[in-house]
Amino acid sequence: MRVDGQFRRTIWADEPGTVGIIDQTRLPHRFESIRLTSLLEAAHAISSMQVRGAPLIGVTAAYGVALALGESASDAALSQAVETLAATRPTAVNLRWALERLRADLAPRPEAERSAAAWRLAGEMAEEDVCVCSAIGDHGLPLITEIAERKNGAAVNILTHCNAGWLATVDWGTATAPIYKAHEAGIPVHVFVDETRPRNQGASLTAWELAHHGVPHTIIVDNTGGHLMQHGMVDLVLVGTDRTSARGDVCNKIGTYLKALAAHDNSVPFYVAAPSSSIDFTIENAQRDIPIEERGAHEITHMSGETEAGEIATVRIAPRKSPVLNFAFDITPARLVTGLITERGIVAATQEALAHAFPDRL
Amino acid sequence: MRVDGQFRRTIWADEPGTVGIIDQTRLPHRFESIRLTSLLEAAHAISSMQVRGAPLIGVTAAYGVALALGESASDAALSQAVETLAATRPTAVNLRWALERLRADLAPRPEAERSAAAWRLAGEMAEEDVCVCSAIGDHGLPLITEIAERKNGAAVNILTHCNAGWLATVDWGTATAPIYKAHEAGIPVHVFVDETRPRNQGASLTAWELAHHGVPHTIIVDNTGGHLMQHGMVDLVLVGTDRTSARGDVCNKIGTYLKALAAHDNSVPFYVAAPSSSIDFTIENAQRDIPIEERGAHEITHMSGETEAGEIATVRIAPRKSPVLNFAFDITPARLVTGLITERGIVAATQEALAHAFPDRL
Numbered sequence A, B: 001m002r003v004d005g006q007f008r009r010t011i012w013a014d015e016p017g018t019v020g021i022i023d024q025t026r027l028p029h030r031f032e033s034i035r036l037t038s039l040l041e042a043a044h045a046i047s048s049m050q051v052r053g054a055p056l057i058g059v060t061a062a063y064g065v066a067l068a069l070g071e072s073a074s075d076a077a078l079s080q081a082v083e084t085l086a087a088t089r090p091t092a093v094n095l096r097w098a099l100e101r102l103r104a105d106l107a108p109r110p111e112a113e114r115s116a117a118a119w120r121l122a123g124e125m126a127e128e129d130v131c132v133c134s135a136i137g138d139h140g141l142p143l144i145t146e147i148a149e150r151k152n153g154a155a156v157n158i159l160t161h162c163n164a165g166w167l168a169t170v171d172w173g174t175a176t177a178p179i180y181k182a183h184e185a186g187i188p189v190h191v192f193v194d195e196t197r198p199r200n201q202g203a204s205l206t207a208w209e210l211a212h213h214g215v216p217h218t219i220i221v222d223n224t225g226g227h228l229m230q231h232g233m234v235d236l237v238l239v240g241t242d243r244t245s246a247r248g249d250v251c252n253k254i255g256t257y258l259k260a261l262a263a264h265d266n267s268v269p270f271y272v273a274a275p276s277s278s279i280d281f282t283i284e285n286a287q288r289d290i291p292i293e294e295r296g297a298h299e300i301t302h303m304s305g306e307t308e309a310g311e312i313a314t315v316r317i318a319p320r321k322s323p324v325l326n327f328a329f330d331i332t333p334a335r336l337v338t339g340l341i342t343e344r345g346i347v348a349a350t351q352e353a354l355a356h357a358f359p360d361r362l
Helices: A039-047 A054-071 A075-086 A093-106 A111-150 A177-184 A201-213 A225-230 A256-265 A351-357 B039-047 B054-071 B075-086 B093-106 B111-150 B177-184 B201-213 B225-230 B256-265 B351-357
Strands: A011-013 A019-022 A033-036 A156-160 A189-194 A217-220 A236-239 A243-245 A250-253 A270-273 A302-306 A312-316 A329-332 A339-342 A345-347 B011-013 B019-022 B033-036 B156-160 B189-194 B217-220 B236-239 B243-245 B250-253 B270-273 B302-306 B312-316 B329-332 B339-342 B345-347
Touching: A011 A054, A011 A111, A019 A054, A033 A039, A033 A054, A039 A054, A039 A075, A054 A075, A054 A093, A054 A111, A075 A093, A093 A111, A111 A156, A111 A177, A111 A236, A111 A270, A111 A339, A111 A345, A156 A177, A156 A225, A177 A189, A177 A201, A189 A201, A189 A225, A201 A217, A225 A256, A225 B256, A225 B329, A236 A250, A236 A256, A250 A256, A256 A270, A256 A329, A256 B225, A256 B256, A302 B302, A302 B312, A312 B302, A312 B312, A329 B225, A345 A351, B011 B054, B011 B111, B019 B054, B033 B039, B033 B054, B039 B054, B039 B075, B054 B075, B054 B093, B054 B111, B075 B093, B093 B111, B111 B156, B111 B177, B111 B236, B111 B270, B111 B339, B111 B345, B156 B177, B156 B225, B177 B189, B177 B201, B189 B201, B189 B225, B201 B217, B225 B256, B236 B250, B236 B256, B250 B256, B256 B270, B256 B329, B345 B351
Parallel strands: A156 A189, A156 A236, A189 A217, A236 A270, A270 A339, B156 B189, B156 B236, B189 B217, B236 B270, B270 B339
Antiparallel strands: A011 A019, A019 A033, A243 A250, A250 A329, A302 A312, A339 A345, B011 B019, B019 B033, B243 B250, B250 B329, B302 B312, B339 B345
């Protein structure tokens, strides 16, 4: 999407043998790119969340394999690259899906061909991600158009949680794709952006990308969505997913479940933008079977920001004597999901509907 | 309650004609008292949230009237003191309740008696607040004891939101009173403390007071409570209230409603500690008739904390181009409230039960 008028993507093949990424740990205060030159740098970019978002993690892992095979393309090197990258984050399924696809394509090839094939495949996966997100945008757009028609020109108010924006993908985003498509089509939209503690990826990333693309929006703290829905200030909730089960349970950033409950209690439609790569057909009961990442205390006890002098500083915000607990994701049961917006259209969050839409994935 | 072994209160009559308070804007990083010497200092202490919490605001306002009448005890001075203090915060009903009680007592008296009467009455109101909170603790204690008996010695896990602790009252707190009573009685309790954005009063105040009194607890971000309840990690939710309507709708810190929805969805009991001074029998439909305070953007866009060097610093955490919206409270409908813990016992959140328990207030 655009950053102050210039089109950008989150990841790109740079001069031969390197990969460029936007360093998302520096946003919203700094907009900086960095260059990845090795497997370990790619793994670090994922684990340190310089890149994050399930789709972008998958594409970065693919480029990570390509970087690894530039050094050695042996069976051992391929296995080690896949294992190193798979261990970076536990929850998103796209990561494992991308790595298995690469392994299946590359392993049968002669060593001499593997590096070039890996670069080609990583590039294809990046392009596919753009197409998938664009299709999600096209399928989600009518949800916004219909509300706009009812509202006679008043802005459609959409609430989103965390960042399922273009920064979480290669371009377009998942939950934001219908929003960007509506904005491009001249439909007035306004987005309530959940701050999304503890990493504040809503305020730091979603608000940043909406602001720089020119989409009207307002940041709220995570506590506020229920109040807004009680007062008719939200027409539609649109979120992303890190992994969705075969029966439509949605694993997404911690707090998504609370917003789904509020949407249900106030009859606000709750849609999940779910590229099929994030649907895990091997899991039915998400609550029982999807591992929920527990992250470090520092994300809760400390906060980084910009001082008046324009420097980035980190301050401790919690008392020293208090322990903290930091679960990164929660599960929204399928019963609270109005629909899943996939690249093949809107699908009900049920086992039958998902199986019908994706027979090739069963 | 205790601060590292020493018993403290949040407000006290200091050397003749002044009032001491704990400056709560400095917590958790600094534990400092300040002395109020005038009406304007008392009004500033409330509006700047050096003191906060509905019960403590009421007591501080009472002392504010006493401070004002030390300068002039005329009818005009009394009216001006009441009006100035009433304008400091719009949502809590205790503030208006305390001021009306003072006005009704003082106005009929000769001017020469008013100042001494105001000091005496403010002191009585502080003592009453301690008694009310202690009674709430006694009435809420059996809820914890019963769960403890079922758990065979394992800690009772209680989730709380914002600060309805002793820092929000003169002593004991409202929602924390049953917790402190259980802790004193040797019943193992563990408190999940919602951070409570945007002012982080859970992490800054509740966690601080629990830590310094020695009660086991864990800070979580506001997004996490639903996940914990889904996994059986919460036995009981206990929160406070800024104003509860005649039919039991509960106005409390923004985000309370979301936790009530999660408690309901997971069959976790959801109790509200409600001193009768916070029940507004003139209002039935809280959502329609209780004004919800909108506070400044700075609370969301900036965060204060302690640097590594031990200095208090403020950093900007949100992007500069994004607007914010900062509602301070929301309404939890009575249907989601398991019961109200009042100084007269546990009362169902219904018009009939409240009228039956408080016939003198109708």
